[in-house]
Amino acid sequence: MERDTADGGGQRLDRRTYLAAVGASAAGLSGCLVRGEDSRGLEGRIVVDGSNTLLPHGAAVAEEFQWRNNRVRVPVRGSGTGAGFQRFCAGDTDVQNASRAILDDEVALCGSNGIDYVELEAALDGIAIWVHPENHWCDTLTVDELNRLWRSGSDVETWGDLRAEWADEPFGDEEIDLYGRDSASGTFDYFTQAINGEYGNIRSDYSASADTNVIVRGVRGNRHALGFGGAGYFYENEEELQLVAVDDDNGGVVPTRDTIESGEYTPLSRPMYVYLAVPELRRPEFRAYAEFFFEEIDEDADREDVDPGETLTWTQWAARKVGFYAVPDATVEESRERLQAAIESVESNESPTASGEGDR
Missing domain, CATH: 3.40.190.10 (Periplasmic binding protein-like II)
Incomplete structure (x- = not known):
């Protein structure tokens, strides 16, 4: 399906554009897409909250994913990294955007509530x-x-x-x-x-x-x-x-x-992060959304911020699109492997250790 970009294609989508897109209340992109396609028959709702700074990146990824899967709704909020972790560690959200790594007291809160997570690097700032x-x-x-x-x-x-x-x-x-x-x-x-x-x-x-x-x-x-x-x-x-x-x-x-x-x-x-609730990876739409971050961009992507001969994933593309910076390819591969390990742990009904804790 050819994407109509007459209302914004070819122009840099800065933080203000995406903050405007998600509304003054940061209520997110849920329900605002009226075009797109249903490429894989996925449907459901994925709730994203966390860093206000990283909000435009999350909104950019969500918009592109919803364009290709228009029966999935991905409301994106930006209540702040700390406030977002309180919701995520209570099990109220599926995805936590964070402009710094999870803190020890937040690790403990997730543990006390039985929330397993996987930490992935999404962008640089x-x-x-x-x-x-x-x-x-x-x-x-x-x-x-x-x-x-x-x-x-x-x-x-x-x-x-x-x-x-x-x-x-x-x-x-x-x-x-x-x-x-x-x-x-x-x-x-x-x-x-x-x-x-x-x-x-x-x-x-x-x-x-x-x-x-x-x-x-x-x-x-x-x-x-x-x-x-x-x-x-x-x-x-x-x-x-x-x-x-x-x-x-x-x-x-x-x-x-x-x-x-x-x-x-x-x-x-600094690196900026996306934390995913591991048990939710059982849901086909959530797994597809998580994997979308690390898939190569397709022919419909605006390539204004892509250098000649360069191959970017959606998380790298979105970072540059809204004024952040792309994580290195080696980091993308590490995150992709960490995500795949989390998916395999769900498939085997194992309960993984919260990914990333042992690395700090």
Whole structure:
């Protein structure tokens, strides 16, 4: 069946597009598709929740799967990584999108409720640091400077406190206004761990938000400001923000497709995950959905973000389509093998150990 892309084919579907597609309430894609095909006779409902950051990726995969299997409904929500794990570990959802790996207390919660899961890497992201465009002199920060700025108990108040020579720059002697994600966010967890060495270690006097677009607006409207968020949000607003390179003893690197997919952008490149409830793999529609992530894209896929001669799976394609970055082919193969092992365990009526626990 030829896909009609007149209403959006060939154009990059950024985070805003997908967030709009799933509605202001993040109610998801369930029931909004009126075209497509029933290619395999599958039907049912698959409930997805979790990371607000990863929501557009989940929505992109769900839309493509539903287009090919239009009797399957896949509502996708983005209540946050932490909130999503509470639902997933209670058995209320089938799929958990996560912008950081599952935590020990969440592993225990899943265990206490008898929820077996398999952890799969779905996409890569970079957490970007940005400032107001009038701040032309803060173009690089070291990891140590970011730590001194953001850690709990920080005594850094002005730009001059952060780097002495900046006190003589325009507004360099004025107080820095900080914007970042709130504590319910996986982005918050990853940033605090990577920069401050401990989940939740952060100064209390910053403007915290569950919505990265609020952080973007805060910084672009305040020349004294600095914020952090997913790199894709910067590139959607790059004319209104100034990107800051991160120097991890490498002279300073900015997040781009090349530096994130190669692992050069450290320590703020991160994998993002999909957790699947293993018992649900008994359902044909859920198994097909899980396998769809790691199948090669077909001729109907928009190839704007596919390099010549490159072969991508749907999870890699969706990552680039909505402003994330593709996991390496080797990681795709590892995830595919891990998923197949989970499927075989269900078929043999075995109860597998929650995949991924032994790897950390």
